[in-house]
Amino acid sequence: MSDEQLAIHGGKPVRNAYLPYGKQVLDEDDIQSVVQVLKSDYLTTGPVIQQFEQDMANLTGAKYAVAFSNGTAALHAACFAAGISEDDEVITTPMTFAASANCVLYQGGKPVFVDIHPDTYNINSMSIKEKITKHTKAIIPVHFTGQPADMDEIMKIARENQLIVIEDAAHALGAMYKNQKIGSIGDMTMFSFHPVKHITTGEGGIITTNQEDFYKKLIQFRTHGITREPNIMRENHGPWYYEMQFLGYNYRITDIQVALGVSQLKKLETFIQKRKQLVELYMEELKNMDEIELPKQLPYVESSWHLFVLKLQLSKLTVGRKEIFEALQKENIGVNVHYLPVYLHPYYQTLGFTKGICPIAEKSYEEFLTLPLFPGMDEGDVMDVVRGLKKVIKYYRK
Structure with missing residues (x-):
């Protein structure tokens, strides 16, 4: 099978080693x-x-x-x-x-x-x-x-x-x-x-x-x-x-x-600057993908970019978020999801909270996907994530 075949179906993954969504950087x-x-x-x-x-x-x-x-x-x-x-x-x-x-x-x-x-x-x-x-x-x-x-x-x-x-x-x-x-x-x-x-x-x-x-x-x-x-x-x-x-x-x-x-x-500013550089590369490389919505930043705030969360435009895909997630994991891209709305956890349901309280949060949860982001990454890692995401999206595009 060619490299374009998804790893989840037996193809070659875009990365040889697994890239986690987050990780400490120690020296x-x-x-x-x-x-x-x-x-x-x-x-x-x-x-x-x-x-x-x-x-x-x-x-x-x-x-x-x-x-x-x-x-x-x-x-x-x-x-x-x-x-x-x-x-x-x-x-x-x-x-x-x-x-x-x-x-x-x-x-x-x-x-x-x-x-x-x-x-x-x-x-x-x-x-x-x-x-x-x-x-x-x-x-x-x-x-x-x-x-x-x-x-x-x-x-x-x-x-x-x-x-x-x-x-x-x-x-x-x-x-x-x-x-x-x-x-x-x-x-x-x-x-x-x-x-x-x-x-x-x-x-x-x-x-x-x-x-x-x-x-x-x-x-x-x-x-x-x-x-x-x-x-x-x-x-x-x-x-x-x-x-x-x-x-x-x-x-x-x-x-x-x-x-x-x-x-x-002592290294915080360096860490934050590195996160911002990686985010800029993500934003540039992913800006023309119709199947995703990139995060929006307000002009009067400066995010410290703990997470890079995008939204999947599921109406333009043949599968749901779960299939996209699993396919990216097989490509050795450690995506994650943040977060299940708190009140949907089973314990909160026992307290009387019910679905429908916050419809925007519930819909967003179904669409969210967190890409890897931490200062130990380099531009090559970002490009691997980009290649993996484009590969999976292309495969499941309507």
Whole structure:
């Protein structure tokens, strides 16, 4: 069979080796940074954590940063600090990883889903007002793929209704909204350091904030609700004494992890620039394909391009997304899909959520396809993806 025959039907794949959709990029400096901590006196709750938190605060322009064991823990802590509790409602988007809504459930609150904008795939800010009730406590916008949501409108709505804004910026480290860095616009902002994100600590997350009261609650929440601060303790039995003042969690991150983060953060700008270069090549090479819709970027934002998500124009294809996905995987192109709308997960269905709540998100999910994008790729990798996609689309074109 010729090379034009799809690999799924026995032809030769466009790549010999599998290309994942995302992957960490580590170098010797990263390794040595971790080794230094392993040789030091502190493996956890030591000085490197404070350094990493300060570095992140400086990067985002926030006054404070508090690191956690993972991004979900950080979101949970933010919901606690915001005072979310039973019967409170929190507005968010369904086009996200489940953690963006799970954090509300952890506090006994109820997620309220608002549909996405058809162009940006972020929460449609113009629809938020319709969902506000007397029980609404907060808004959790998600900067999907790294493109910031409409923060001016979201913050305006929040201030008019005395709501707290917790930005889920797991995709958006280094992104800009109207020349302002993501991380200091909302009341609190979460960043994730999972290996497929812009920088990694293995697992890890952080909350940035400008508000001291939130900062203090976050610090205490990540260590069982325990404090050693004499000015807030009810009693003081001596220098050994500490108090657990509320039910917190062990959400501490280790110095081993953040040592990697400190080193990775120095390369963030290089990583983002590489992502942008790869995206530019994708956009140029795929711009004339009628069977796909490329992502749209607003002129007043700078995406940090965590993901490159396109839409399949299924009406122009003889098969569905599943067949396209499987064919590309056989070509050794590690495509993915982001995301199943949160409320369609079986657990959320048991809570009473039903299909049809957010029709644009549901339709988009059926059409979305995520192409590989990470700074360890080169132009040759992008061209392999392009060749693989064009090969599969050509085969299944109507």
